[in-house]
Amino acid sequence: MSELKQNSCDVLEAIARRHSVREFRPEPVSDETLLALLEAAHQAPSAMNHQPWEFVLVRRPETKAALARATSGRNAQVVQTAGASVVCLASLRQADALADRVEAQLRAGQAPPEREALVKRLREDETYRQMLVLPNTYIAVANLLLAATKFGLATLWMTGFDGEQVKAAVGAPAADYLFAGVVAVGHPAEGWQQPARNRRPLEEIYSFERFGEK
Numbered sequence: 001m002s003e004l005k006q007n008s009c010d011v012l013e014a015i016a017r018r019h020s021v022r023e024f025r026p027e028p029v030s031d032e033t034l035l036a037l038l039e040a041a042h043q044a045p046s047a048m049n050h051q052p053w054e055f056v057l058v059r060r061p062e063t064k065a066a067l068a069r070a071t072s073g074r075n076a077q078v079v080q081t082a083g084a085s086v087v088c089l090a091s092l093r094q095a096d097a098l099a100d101r102v103e104a105q106l107r108a109g110q111a112p113p114e115r116e117a118l119v120k121r122l123r124e125d126e127t128y129r130q131m132l133v134l135p136n137t138y139i140a141v142a143n144l145l146l147a148a149t150k151f152g153l154a155t156l157w158m159t160g161f162d163g164e165q166v167k168a169a170v171g172a173p174a175a176d177y178l179f180a181g182v183v184a185v186g187h188p189a190e191g192w193q194q195p196a197r198n199r200r201p202l203e204e205i206y207s208f209e210r211f212g213e214k
Helices: 011-017 031-042 061-068 074-081 093-107 115-124 126-150 163-170
Strands: 053-058 084-091 154-158 177-188
Touching: 011 126, 031 053, 031 084, 031 126, 053 061, 053 126, 061 074, 061 084, 061 163, 074 154, 074 177, 084 093, 084 126, 084 163, 093 115, 093 126, 115 126, 126 154, 126 177, 163 177
Parallel strands: none
Antiparallel strands: 053 084, 084 177, 154 177
């Protein structure tokens, strides 16, 4: 029998129920559950389908301690007490792989000549490369957070880390990956209560047709 336990909620309910939890019980999270979360992350859209996300699952005390040394304050406590942490990485190698794919299409006459400019940017423009892989990885992280809610798990997405230290802690090649945060995953501490969500009024965040018009 599968140990995955899903709550009966659709995607809009999962969005509404997702909250950042900062106090966890140190109960483990199974491989099966973690892989289900990563499968949800892996279904995210990405520009030109380059899929730059990669993840390192952290559960051993010594690796948790190494992550804790890369941050401070409550984040350090969270990564050591949550059942698991997911180190989220954006792969610059996938920008290179996309350039290879477009070049092959150009040689085969399957892409217009103006695509040569894209290949040049993918190869040489470091700012463009970073702005390509990071936002697409964040979309995958959002999928992971919502899937955890579906399975009745609590999460906290944290970015206040020294990214280079994090990459060193999990053995990620520093030059090939960008740090995209750490997601703590587990069971909320006893007595934790979901606080009221504080969001700007909806009418403040949208316009129709032209900025500022309702």
